[in-house]
Amino acid sequence: MSTEERDRQQRGVYAEEDIPAGELARMAEVARELADDVRALVQATVLTDVADDRIARARELIGQATEILGEEHHERSFGTRFNSDGTHRSWGNALTGIRNPIAPPLRFECFPDKVTVDVDLGGAYEGPAGLVHGGIIAAVFDQALGHATESAKVPGMTGTLSIRYRQGTRLGKIHVEAWVDRVEGVKAFAKGELSTDDGLCAEAEGVFIMPKWARGEIQEKVLGRVGD
Numbered sequence: 001m002s003t004e005e006r007d008r009q010q011r012g013v014y015a016e017e018d019i020p021a022g023e024l025a026r027m028a029e030v031a032r033e034l035a036d037d038v039r040a041l042v043q044a045t046v047l048t049d050v051a052d053d054r055i056a057r058a059r060e061l062i063g064q065a066t067e068i069l070g071e072e073h074h075e076r077s078f079g080t081r082f083n084s085d086g087t088h089r090s091w092g093n094a095l096t097g098i099r100n101p102i103a104p105p106l107r108f109e110c111f112p113d114k115v116t117v118d119v120d121l122g123g124a125y126e127g128p129a130g131l132v133h134g135g136i137i138a139a140v141f142d143q144a145l146g147h148a149t150e151s152a153k154v155p156g157m158t159g160t161l162s163i164r165y166r167q168g169t170r171l172g173k174i175h176v177e178a179w180v181d182r183v184e185g186v187k188a189f190a191k192g193e194l195s196t197d198d199g200l201c202a203e204a205e206g207v208f209i210m211p212k213w214a215r216g217e218i219q220e221k222v223l224g225r226v227g228d
């Protein structure tokens, strides 16, 4: 596929889909509840200790649920959808998406100088025994630093992300802060810290770049948007 074709396809996943606010709130509630149920299922799958016949029964029920959910579905991904009132939704996002049970999910608080997020990472996010997987920590930082750049109105895609793991992060509650350190043209340099009751566990630095294909119309939309 040529670069032009790939860029065109990429612009296409940013879609207009105007839905009245009340209906949107209802859809969000349904999506959240379903993702919460599946998240609980994932946790139960990791931790279960039941006998094989109970697992067989659970699989039957999961199969039925998968069949029902597959009766109608989006083609490849949910993408980002915009309402005419400027709100948007990225409900499939792997870290924040309200439809996505893989997402912890992260819910950011935005302040003038930083964004913060508190989340409980359970057994489904384990790497070394009892500790959060380093790749999950990287993913959380990626989203947090990206969110900081968006909140500071200099959004971009991750160009480079480096992480210093200072000590193991025990499974459980984590606190992350991220902020924009400086901006140079289309590049925003962001930093972040992750801590737990044990203190500082990891630090991150990243460069976020508004790609050529998104400069202009999509950049304006992203800058003006509100939502999850």
Ligand SMILES: CCCCCCCC(=O)SCCNC(=O)CCNC(=O)[C@H](O)C(C)(C)COP(=O)(O)OP(=O)(O)OC[C@H]1O[C@@H](n2cnc3c(N)ncnc32)[C@H](O)[C@@H]1OP(=O)(O)O
Binding pocket: 142, 143, 144, 145, 146, 147, 150, 156, 157, 158, 159, 160, 185, 186, 187, 207, 209, 210, 211, 212, 213
């Ligand atoms: C709320 C939302 C939060 C979202 C957080 C989640 C973020 C993500 O997960 S994004 C997914 C992971 N990242 C990607 O897939 C990005 C893939 N890479 C790309 O799309 C592009 O290569 C991209 C965007 C990094 C650069 O875009 P491109 O249009 O090629 O930039 P280009 O115009 O060539 O370069 C611009 C500047 O950036 C620099 N640059 C380019 N690539 C990189 C890089 N990887 N790292 C550092 N600097 C870079 C260039 O040197 C240039 O610098 P200068 O202006 O000083 O000459």
